[in-house]
Amino acid sequence: MGYEDIYNGWKADPEGFWMEAAKGIDWVKPPSKALFADKAPFYEWFNDAEVNTCFNAVDRHVNAGHGDRVAIIYDSPITGAKSETTFGELLDQVARLGGALQARGVGKGDRVIIYMPMVPEALVAMLACARIGAIHSVVFGGFAANELATRIDDATPKAIIAGSCGVEPGRVVAYKPLLDGAIELAIHKPDFCVILQRDMETASLREGYDFEWNAFQADAPLAECVAVKGNDPVYVLYTSGTTGQPKGVIRPTAGHLVALNWTMKNVYDIEPGEVFWAASDVGWVVGHSYICYAPLIQGSTTIVFEGKPVGTPDAGTFWRVIEEHNVKALFTAPTAFRAIKRVDPKGELLKNYDLSCMKTLFLAGERADPDTIHWAEDHLGIPVIDHWWQTETGWAIAANPMGIEHLPVKVGSPSVAMPGYDVQILDDAGHQLPAGELGAIVVKLPLPPGTLPTLWNADDRYLSSYLSAFDGFYETGDAGYVDEDGYLYIMARTDDVINVAGHRLSTGGMEEVLAGHPDVAECAVIGVADKLKGQVPLGFLCLNSGAGRDAADVVAECVRLMREKIGPVAAFKLAVVVDRLPKTRSGKILRGTMVSIADGKTYKMPATIDDPVILDEIAEALSQLGYPG
Numbered sequence: 154m155g156y157e158d159i160y161n162g163w164k165a166d167p168e169g170f171w172m173e174a175a176k177g178i179d180w181v182k183p184p185s186k187a188l189f190a191d192k193a194p195f196y197e198w199f200n201d202a203e204v205n206t207c208f209n210a211v212d213r214h215v216n217a218g219h220g221d222r223v224a225i226i227y228d229s230p231i232t233g234a235k236s237e238t239t240f241g242e243l244l245d246q247v248a249r250l251g252g253a254l255q256a257r258g259v260g261k262g263d264r265v266i267i268y269m270p271m272v273p274e275a276l277v278a279m280l281a282c283a284r285i286g287a288i289h290s291v292v293f294g295g296f297a298a299n300e301l302a303t304r305i306d307d308a309t310p311k312a313i314i315a316g317s318c319g320v321e322p323g324r325v326v327a328y329k330p331l332l333d334g335a336i337e338l339a340i341h342k343p344d345f346c347v348i349l350q351r352d353m354e355t356a357s358l359r360e361g362y363d364f365e366w367n368a369f370q371a372d373a374p375l376a377e378c379v380a381v382k383g384n385d386p387v388y389v390l391y392t393s394g395t396t397g398q399p400k401g402v403i404r405p406t407a408g409h410l411v412a413l414n415w416t417m418k419n420v421y422d423i424e425p426g427e428v429f430w431a432a433s434d435v436g437w438v439v440g441h442s443y444i445c446y447a448p449l450i451q452g453s454t455t456i457v458f459e460g461k462p463v464g465t466p467d468a469g470t471f472w473r474v475i476e477e478h479n480v481k482a483l484f485t486a487p488t489a490f491r492a493i494k495r496v497d498p499k500g501e502l503l504k505n506y507d508l509s510c511m512k513t514l515f516l517a518g519e520r521a522d523p524d525t526i527h528w529a530e531d532h533l534g535i536p537v538i539d540h541w542w543q544t545e546t547g548w549a550i551a552a553n554p555m556g557i558e559h560l561p562v563k564v565g566s567p568s569v570a571m572p573g574y575d576v577q578i579l580d581d582a583g584h585q586l587p588a589g590e591l592g593a594i595v596v597k598l599p600l601p602p603g604t605l606p607t608l609w610n611a612d613d614r615y616l617s618s619y620l621s622a623f624d625g626f627y628e629t630g631d632a633g634y635v636d637e638d639g640y641l642y643i644m645a646r647t648d649d650v651i652n653v654a655g656h657r658l659s660t661g662g663m664e665e666v667l668a669g670h671p672d673v674a675e676c677a678v679i680g681v682a683d684k685l686k687g688q689v690p691l692g693f694l695c696l697n698s699g700a701g702r703d704a705a706d707v708v709a710e711c712v713r714l715m716r717e718k719i720g721p722v723a724a725f726k727l728a729v730v731v732d733r734l735p736k737t738r739s740g741k742i743l744r745g746t747m748v749s750i751a752d753g754k755t756y757k758m759p760a761t762i763d764d765p766v767i768l769d770e771i772a773e774a775l776s777q778l779g780y781p782g
């Protein structure tokens with residue numbers, strides 16, 4: 154069956170489609186039906202089932218005789234470390250850590266924050282939590298103490314599992330001081346911490362509160378898998394919204410298992426036992442779904458890569474990893490390829506490697522620009538597949554389903570809607586737009602299994618953020634259009650979210666930080682186009698009158714403040730002091746117009762603008778920073 158038959162088959166009988174997909178999962182108690190709509194618009198999938206995520210990702214493969222198959226390949230060009238963990242070894246590790254957590258009082262429904270670098274123990278920690286029914290929340294290592302504290306207060310974890318450090322090219326990032334700082338800042342205090350000591354940095358431990366990873370579990374009993382209900386959360390992952398308060402996206406256990414398992418063959422064309430590499434970080438949704446869960450649930454091999462596409466040690470690192478570990482498909486963000494292309498434009502380093510094992514390159518996380526796609530196609534000689542999704546969905550909304558049918562690629566489009574997603578383009582009044590017309594991209598409710606049922610502790614915010622704009626639809630926050638063949642084009646965000654090197658960041662959150670500077674009276678942050686990172690943030694600062702400060706000093710302080718409050722991942726390095734911000738007569742800052750000026754795009758003078766002259770001042774300030782570039 155081709156894509157169209159499968160998609161139409163789902164549309165005709167969604168219940169039948171998902172119950173069939175559910176056969177790929179080992180249930181403690183199988184679901185009697187797929188969709189539970191009694192609490193609509195809070196939909197639940199497979200809710201009367203009982204199941205365990207870790208059992209499906211680990212135990213069942215060992216039980217099926219695949220204990221010797223490699224589950225995790227760890228490759229760290231930054232530290233030189235490499236290792237392999239079989240499913241049998243992984244079972245022992247997750248059962249032991251799970252048992253130790255249980256012995257310290259962590260149980261079903263309790264939260265555990267994981268703040269770890271790209272080491273296999275990060276996956277062990279996630280799976281150990283899932284094993285005992287605890288809900289993990291992984292926090293990306295590039296976030297500062299303040300961001301970690303916000304998540305501690307929202308998730309109220311019983312425990313935190315952290316690494317002593319992360320390793321960035323040229324520097325060791327000590328995590329423990331950040332962790333201690335976050336606990337200090339947070340109102341909620343976790344009961345204890347477990348610290349993985351790495352060779353590069355030994356964290357100081359507080360007696361009776363911080364436990365060293367190995368000692369913590371040395372004598373622990375092995376934990377059995379704890380069955381949870383279908384809609385119980387397996388994890389909460391925080392993502393950026395319009396404000397500095399991140400949204401806790403809940404991942405429901407059963408739908409997550411069913412959907413991810415379905416995608417491995419159908420979207421990525423991977424069979425159990427093959428090697429799948431998602432070059433991302435466990436702190437992001439790509440890392441959750443495709444470094445940790447999906448490959449392991451399917452019984453394939455995943456790669457934990459602690460390095461960068463360039464500079465660790467060179468722009469051939471990706472090719473080395475692919476050849477050495479027999480990678481069948483690589484999934485990364487376009488920015489990684491832009492980084493490689495910039496350093497090695499002719500692809501000279503590719504000639505040193507045999508990449509015949511690699512069949513497909515998948516890109517997601519940000520818009521895949523045609524130059525990057527063509528460069529990858531020309532140099533790799535394999536299909537380059539853009540696909541579109543978000544933290545909220547956990548798996549592809551639109552893709553070219555390589556395991557079903559390799560549809561013609563249209564560069565600039567992540568192809569077509571996946572089964573489960575009825576994607577529509579609406580105008581502001583909620584009317585469906587014809588092919589080719591730009592509008593809000595929405596998905597008809599219910600969203601499919603595995604997507605967010607609501608936000609952690611924030612049902613109202615879930616409704617107001619996603620369901621209130623268009624009755625009966627989930628608002629993706631992206632704008633775009635569909636062509637006559639049903640191919641989607643994702644053009645821009647409709648909110649204050651920007652995408653920096655594939656990392657999702659909130660300009661609203663950054664403005665809150667800048668507003669906290671004592672000399673800043675008013676500010677705005679916009680995302681401007683960047684050749685490497687897709688977008689980078691740029692701040693406009695209006696200073697308090699009489700502050701008497703040197704503009705350059707305030708800018709430098711603001712850059713430091715952002716790094717301290719949000720973290721290096723914000724990549725906030727550009728700011729400029731201006732007298733006034735352009736606004737509408739009702740006082741709304743015209744950020745979109747400023748973006749157009751910075752990117753050198755033509756724009757219409759907003760009819761409601763208060764004082765058009767301010768736009769000239771903004772253009773002048775931007776030109777001093779070299780924009781448009």
Ligand code: COA
Nearest residue numbers: 294295319321433439462486488489492518654655721722
């Ligand atoms: N812990 C601590 N700091 C981190 C970090 C982590 N896990 N990840 C990134 N940072 C730091 C970086 O060191 C950098 O610090 P600096 O300002 O001192 O240089 C800063 O955060 C910004 O990081 P980034 O935007 O990633 O820029 P970069 O210059 O380090 O790397 C790329 C640029 C394109 C090479 C890199 O972004 C990349 O490999 N991207 C791949 C795509 C990807 O992983 N996307 C995730 C979603 S799929």
Ligand code: AMP
Nearest residue numbers: 517518519520540541542543544643657
């Ligand atoms: P995140 O939640 O971090 O995965 O970010 C999701 C957002 O990234 C989406 O809402 C889009 O704005 C953007 N995005 C992800 N994938 C793509 C893609 N293939 N093309 C264009 N934008 C994308």
